[in-house]
Amino acid sequence: MANDFKIAVVIPCYKVKDHILKVIEDIGDEVSAIYAVDDKCPDQSGEFILQNCTDKRVRVLFNEENQGVGGAVIHGYKVGLAEGADVFVKVDGDGQMDPSLIKLFVRPILRGEADYTKGNRFHEIEGLKPMPKIRLFGNAVLSFMTKFSSGYYKTFDPTNGYTAISAIALRKLPLDKVSKRYFFESDLLFRLNVVGAKVQDIPMDAVYGDEVSNLNIKKILMPFLKGNIKNLGKRIFYNYFLRGFSIASIELVLGALLFIFGVVYGAGAWYHSIATDTPATSGTVMLAALPIILGVQFLLSFIQADIQNQPTVALTRLLGDEHEERRDV
Template structure:
């Protein structure tokens, strides 16, 4: 494994010598104890290191001012913008500096720069427009992830698949990512969440543009750092945001940009379920008020549309899975 990564690093060095510009964006909030080590660990083939200090209160700005590295560009935000706002500021700066690929790393030391080549090469080889880490393949390292956080990731991963249309990816809140700069111009930053829904909202936007997204298996790394993401906050806020994203995606992909069998299955399946539910509830309440049992025919009229509707929606899901983007943009 080490030798394989070494070969990839050599190839990246050669590509950088030919003009490939790699930038790393690091959003920072109260990471005074970690940020120096994170920056020191970034390989030399990275030309630009953009550190966005998101109005930290622990003296992170003082640590950043003491770092001597000509690659480092520090953006000081006077007001806290959230991780999404900080990353978007970094993306904008990286694009202005001429970066071809932008990597996003957190400032708390949870992301090992040794795995940068794994994120970069699918984009370099035109196999993906966006790559992201996935901690769920490595069972040994995964045991270091807090249990509640692990369960939350499993649930959110499934909901994110529905909302984004990327049925081939997992671990949506993983912030270790790399992005082909050419796709940035097609994304409206106003649609990107400024807080912890950032990575998921970016996936949704990439899906609407049919960008190719690829998972890269990177072990989890948890130490003394404390995550600012509240598990309760995620459980309360993410589901409704994902629901809105799902509705928006389905309307745009299957009713605005195209009209296909998936569109017909969604309409007919939803209509059948609504009819069966309404019919069943109406006659159930009517039966209670009149103290009468529903006839077999009445029950069947309620049940059959529900069964058919569920089958139609499941078929729509199957076809949606088959519609995952595979053609790299800009190829």
């Protein structure tokens, strides 16, 4: 089935000279095109590939300035879309991702079961042993942040860069607005939810060798938190107020208002009680506690509705028909 479609691999290249040739060599013949994007690499990875790689599928692209992993991948996406690729697989050039898994990543997309697939290193507990503890903790925290901001509550390991996406879903995304650096994968998930794309996790093992990662969990936690909070606000506004309005929208508004009122009123009453040395009456306590309780209930109901509102039908279900129409022409 894969032979009926053009599968392209995009490899962002930045300080990967020690591993990139082996990564390319291990990519199977199910892949039609390989875009190696030199992201203004100080080691001149692109020139290194041109001089040492004989694989005719490889096309080396160059960024005039360093744009980060997202900028490199988006460059590859745009060129691949222009050249008619149907599915894009993003593989890092540092040897941490097994190219033999490409078939697993593209299979749900080619079957019309998903628009975007991504690796999940947390699926098998035993497979997490090679992962450094700081990365394990950091990825877990980032995963919970991204669940809320993206709306894909069943996905995990959002910073996993092993992904595949259909051209149909890709064309619906505002690629120039997607975050260019380490927030790329998380921001992409948010934008996929906005266009109604179906996402599926692909279990995989964590692999760590002698490669040097440029990702510092300690430094990106706060930027990721800010980015996820921003995306959460935009997603809720788009999905529940701008493009649609439902009982969940009412639950969110009522829940937030009641909770805020209860907290503010309760804090004020508590401060007054302390300042005047006067015990609060039962009515005052109830007037603060009841809105908080009701607010929490409404907010929990909204979260439940939001969980059930994840896209369940793939945009890529039309991929086969589109391909047949293009081939007939």
